[in-house]
Amino acid sequence: MGIFRWLTPLCLKALHLNPLGLVLLMALSLPAYSQTEADPGQALLTNLADASSREMDAAIEAIVDSGDPRARDWLNAFGNNRLSRIEETGQVVEVLRNVGRNWTIADPLTGENLGEMSRRELDRVNINNAIRGKLEGVLAMLDLYSDNPEVQEAAAEAMMGKVNASVVKPLTKLLERDLPGPIRNRIEESVAIYQLEQGDAEAQAQAITVLTGSLHSNARAALNNAVAGDDPALAASAKEALVSIEQKLKMNRAAETLYFGLSLGSVLVLAAIGLAITFGVMGVINMAHGELIMLGAYTTWGMQQLLPGQPGLALILSIPAGFLVAALAGIAIERSVIQHLKGRPLETLLATFGVSLILQQLVRTVISPLNRSVTTPEWMSGSLVINDALSLTLNRMYVIGFALVVFAGLMLIMRKTRLGLEVRAVTQNRAMARSMGIRATRVDILTFGLGSGVAGLAGVALSQITNVGPNLGQNYIIDSFMVVVFGGVGNLWGTLLAGLSLGTINQILEPWAGSVLAKIMVLVLIILFIQKRPKGLFPQKGRAAEG
Amino acid sequence: MSIKKHVKLGLSALALSVSFHAMAAEDPIKVGILHSLSGTMAISETALKDTMEMLIEQQNAKGGIDGRQLEAVVVDPASNWPLFAEKARELLEKEKVDVIFGNWTSVSRKSVLPVVEELNGLLFYPVQYEGEESSENVFYTGAAPNQQAIPAVDYLKNELGVERWVLAGTDYVYPRTTNKILETYLKDMGVAEADIMINYTPFGHSDWQSIVSDIKTFGSAGKKTAVVSTINGDANVPFYRELGNQGIASSDIPVVAFSVGEQELTGIDTGPLVGHLAAWNYFMSVDSDANYDFIDAWIEYKGDEKAVTNDPMEAHYIGFNMYVEAVEKAGTTDVDAVKDAIIGVSVPNLTGGYATMMPNHHITKPVLIGEIQDNGQFSVVWETSSTVAGDAWSDFLPGSRDLISDWRAPLKCGNFNVKSGTCGASAGEQALADAE
Numbered sequence: 001m002g003i004f005r006w007l008t009p010l011c012l013k014a015l016h017l018n019p020l021g022l023v024l025l026m027a028l029s030l031p032a033y034s035q036t037e038a039d040p041g042q043a044l045l046t047n048l049a050d051a052s053s054r055e056m057d058a059a060i061e062a063i064v065d066s067g068d069p070r071a072r073d074w075l076n077a078f079g080n081n082r083l084s085r086i087e088e089t090g091q092v093v094e095v096l097r098n099v100g101r102n103w104t105i106a107d108p109l110t111g112e113n114l115g116e117m118s119r120r121e122l123d124r125v126n127i128n129n130a131i132r133g134k135l136e137g138v139l140a141m142l143d144l145y146s147d148n149p150e151v152q153e154a155a156a157e158a159m160m161g162k163v164n165a166s167v168v169k170p171l172t173k174l175l176e177r178d179l180p181g182p183i184r185n186r187i188e189e190s191v192a193i194y195q196l197e198q199g200d201a202e203a204q205a206q207a208i209t210v211l212t213g214s215l216h217s218n219a220r221a222a223l224n225n226a227v228a229g230d231d232p233a234l235a236a237s238a239k240e241a242l243v244s245i246e247q248k249l250k251m252n253r254a255a256e257t258l259y260f261g262l263s264l265g266s267v268l269v270l271a272a273i274g275l276a277i278t279f280g281v282m283g284v285i286n287m288a289h290g291e292l293i294m295l296g297a298y299t300t301w302g303m304q305q306l307l308p309g310q311p312g313l314a315l316i317l318s319i320p321a322g323f324l325v326a327a328l329a330g331i332a333i334e335r336s337v338i339q340h341l342k343g344r345p346l347e348t349l350l351a352t353f354g355v356s357l358i359l360q361q362l363v364r365t366v367i368s369p370l371n372r373s374v375t376t377p378e379w380m381s382g383s384l385v386i387n388d389a390l391s392l393t394l395n396r397m398y399v400i401g402f403a404l405v406v407f408a409g410l411m412l413i414m415r416k417t418r419l420g421l422e423v424r425a426v427t428q429n430r431a432m433a434r435s436m437g438i439r440a441t442r443v444d445i446l447t448f449g450l451g452s453g454v455a456g457l458a459g460v461a462l463s464q465i466t467n468v469g470p471n472l473g474q475n476y477i478i479d480s481f482m483v484v485v486f487g488g489v490g491n492l493w494g495t496l497l498a499g500l501s502l503g504t505i506n507q508i509l510e511p512w513a514g515s516v517l518a519k520i521m522v523l524v525l526i527i528l529f530i531q532k533r534p535k536g537l538f539p540q541k542g543r544a545a546e547g
Numbered sequence: 548m549s550i551k552k553h554v555k556l557g558l559s560a561l562a563l564s565v566s567f568h569a570m571a572a573e574d575p576i577k578v579g580i581l582h583s584l585s586g587t588m589a590i591s592e593t594a595l596k597d598t599m600e601m602l603i604e605q606q607n608a609k610g611g612i613d614g615r616q617l618e619a620v621v622v623d624p625a626s627n628w629p630l631f632a633e634k635a636r637e638l639l640e641k642e643k644v645d646v647i648f649g650n651w652t653s654v655s656r657k658s659v660l661p662v663v664e665e666l667n668g669l670l671f672y673p674v675q676y677e678g679e680e681s682s683e684n685v686f687y688t689g690a691a692p693n694q695q696a697i698p699a700v701d702y703l704k705n706e707l708g709v710e711r712w713v714l715a716g717t718d719y720v721y722p723r724t725t726n727k728i729l730e731t732y733l734k735d736m737g738v739a740e741a742d743i744m745i746n747y748t749p750f751g752h753s754d755w756q757s758i759v760s761d762i763k764t765f766g767s768a769g770k771k772t773a774v775v776s777t778i779n780g781d782a783n784v785p786f787y788r789e790l791g792n793q794g795i796a797s798s799d800i801p802v803v804a805f806s807v808g809e810q811e812l813t814g815i816d817t818g819p820l821v822g823h824l825a826a827w828n829y830f831m832s833v834d835s836d837a838n839y840d841f842i843d844a845w846i847e848y849k850g851d852e853k854a855v856t857n858d859p860m861e862a863h864y865i866g867f868n869m870y871v872e873a874v875e876k877a878g879t880t881d882v883d884a885v886k887d888a889i890i891g892v893s894v895p896n897l898t899g900g901y902a903t904m905m906p907n908h909h910i911t912k913p914v915l916i917g918e919i920q921d922n923g924q925f926s927v928v929w930e931t932s933s934t935v936a937g938d939a940w941s942d943f944l945p946g947s948r949d950l951i952s953d954w955r956a957p958l959k960c961g962n963f964n965v966k967s968g969t970c971g972a973s974a975g976e977q978a979l980a981d982a983e
Contacts, residue, residue, distance in 0.1 A: 121930040217767035224769035369589035
């Protein structure tokens with residue numbers, strides 16, 4: 001119960017927020033109201049639903065001040081746009097499920113499920129960004145007293161930039177207690193931001209000292225405002241603080257750009273590596289490669305439909321499934337179209353382009369022309385926070401890892417297995433390989449299946465990054481050819497290096513030139529490079545090159 | 548030949564001519580539907596084709612127009628801009644349709660313009676667009692920039708106190724023109740050059756990392772920042788995903804989008820997007836009986852409980868009802884008579900008000916700002932107090948400031964210059980000249 005000891009001094013009527021009452025009441029059992037006694041929550045909620053935007057603050061505070069243990073749930077429901085009124089009776093209800101024409105509602109006072117009601121008969125209690133911002137501040141303030149350090153940390157984070165006159169006192173009080181380092185820093189910073197804006201000269205000077213080390217964007221915003229303010233002395237010291245922050249930021253930005261580059265690069269590598277097998281090793285120009293990627297992405301969507309509620313598991317199962325689906329589709333294309341056009345690259349190009357259109361329209365007709373929504377599992381969303389200025393998005397980090405694993409796997413197959421040996425033999429000298437007893441046709445099928453399957457894997461990964469729709473593949477086919485040609489046809493290492501370097505170059509150019517121009521510049525760069533070295537970064541040497 | 552026989556012949560001839568006449572009256576009114584059912588634009592346009600077919604079915608159930616049934620003639624221009632012109636010609640010359648509902652992208656509309664003007668057809672265009680056009684043969688039932696972009700910026704400035712602006716768009720004519728208008732509008736209001744960041748990305752852009760990071764940096768300068776997004780369709784999913792992943796919440800930097808509707812949101816997990824905004828003239832969540840009836844009919848027609856409605860569908864609903872009313876008023880489907888009759892026609896919209904066809908062939912619309920919710924719908928947080936009339940020629944572009952459009956006699960001109968007192972080339976001629 002140590003938490004109560006340090007909370008006790010907070011019990012000041014002067015404070016607008018009174019978390020103590022709430023916590024104390026929570027320690028007691030749920031209040032039971034008899035049939036005759038009216039539940040005070042009723043009035044509070046009606047008051048909230050009736051409030052005009054000007055009265056909203058008071059209505060929210062009244063709920064917090066009431067100390068009702070259900071206040072948190074009510075405010076959460078309100079913040080999530082889940083409070084509605086029944087048109088006929090005016091009763092405020094919580095909407096549990098708001099999809100479709102009939103909504104499931106519950107009584108917020110008792111939590112009792114009231115069944116379904118047509119949404120025609122419900123009026124939403126409206127909330128907008130301004131109110132939501134305030135609400136987040138209020139809820140964060142409540143959470144700061146939580147026993148759970150994770151909740152506390154999130155609350156401290158949410159407090160940044162939301163400190164106002166009513167919460168600054170309890171926050172300062174809180175700082176006197178023993179707090180974990182990061183939470184303490186956050187609260188100190190958020191109080192400092194408030195002091196910098198509202199405090200006296202002494203508090204302002206102290207605030208600048210606190211904020212000098214901070215990389216948080218709200219801290220920078222406050223300092224920027226101080227620089228633009230009326231007080232010249234304050235402006236000068238704020239400027240100084242900003243300069244030192246800016247220096248730290250430079251390093252972080254460089255690291256960030258590098259990460260962006262690697263992640264774009266790994267997407268390019270994934271998209272291109274299958275093509276590096278079919279085009280690079282076998283020499284087949286497969287314009288339907290993008291659609292094989294698309295099939296992989298749709299497999300992920302299909303898996304998630306089969307396993308509702310388990311997006312993570314579905315995603316993992318999609319890896320083998322996506323490989324299989326794309327590989328089988330690839331083999332079907334190889335058997336039905338490509339094998340009949342051996343040695344006629346122009347016809348192959350046109351025929352496979354036709355196949356790509358057929359596949360796209362097939363998906364449009366059979367599934368839907370609309371994009372499909374693929375859920376990102378919990379463990380893949382959000383980002384890994386290094387510091388306030390540098391956080392690495394998790395989904396991209398997984399894609400980088402996945403690309404490297406796929407690459408390593410392919411390398412192993414090509415170098416260490418019998419299939420790899422046979423593939424290399426057949427592509428170097430088909431006639432000789434056949435006379436050594438290698439079944440060239442079988443090798444063709446397997447190689448094409450392998451390349452197509454890897455395209456399917458790329459689709460599984462891309463479903464976490466971009467749209468899953470019929471046009472998915474189109475967006476990647478040009479990039480894939482670009483990477484393979486730049487890296488040197490027939491060389492997997494070349495593809496890896498080309499993908500990563502093109503991605504990085506693109507991300508370095510983009511902030512500076514804009515994304516349209518950056519794309520053009522990369523293309524021009526490749527054209528110039530190919531002029532100089534027609535066979536790409538790593539040209540094949542020896543007899544393989546002539547084959 | 549006896550007299551009897553003569554009479555008989557005469558009677559049968561009379562009967563024949565009467566029945567012939569009756570048959571002419573029974574001739575259906577042909578409604579051309581020119582929406583892509585394949586290719587990249589199928590994602591958006593298929594729903595509009597279905598909407599038109601549903602509206603026609605409903606009208607026929609009500610007895611058609613003046614006793615004449617309607618018949619849909621559907622063609623597929625396959626997201627191929629020149630093919631739009633060919634298909635429009637096919638509809639007007641071969642199928643002899645009385646009216647066309649169609650097009651989504653501006654470039655496809657520009658391709659069709661010369662054809663409908665040459666063959667004197669009627670085209671109802673249902674999508675928000677960049678303005679700067681008014682053709683005698685086209686009725687614009689979507690929003691002009693003053694019915695979407697300008698009110699949205701006003702909302703951000705007045706209600707959210709935004710002072711720093713990111714104008715992000717896809718690199719083509721609609722975002723470029725809209726952003727040019729907005730830039731002038733913002734500068735006229737006293738926003739400094741340094742407080743406006745403009746960014747264009749190619750179609751289908753999927754790697755938003757550095758742009759979102761730039762927006763984050765731009766937003767940490769101490770002033771409230773907002774993003775005004777004219778990013779087109781597909782590119783929005785990875786854009787919003789990146790926003791969520793980099794932790795940009797709507798309460799920090801709100802994004803207001805002009806091309807993201809209910810249909811686009813069906814492809815996204817909207818959890819991290821709650822609170823981001825969109826500006827439209829209709830939302831599926833609008834609380835009005837007309838809207839609920841429309842949604843019920845739509846869900847029944849599609850046989851899909853999850854089917855969504857969106858703004859361009861409402862535009863077709865309005866346009867179709869306006870056409871019906873104009874034909875009833877004119878008493879004929881003759882194009883010139885309908886063109887004259889439709890100006891001033893008022894029909895209910897789905898948000899509980901009325902839409903009126905103005906003399907510049909644009910309509911009056913309410914402007915709504917909605918916030919994205921976790922169920923893929925928008926909740927309306929603000930709307931204009933009355934409807935806004937569409938302005939064909941923006942007041943915030945140097946070339947078009949002095950132009951007005953009025954298709955009533957005696958002016959009958961789509962781009963009359965009030966300064967010089969002259970009427971410029973028709974929209975179709977201009978589209979042809981631009982294409983060359």
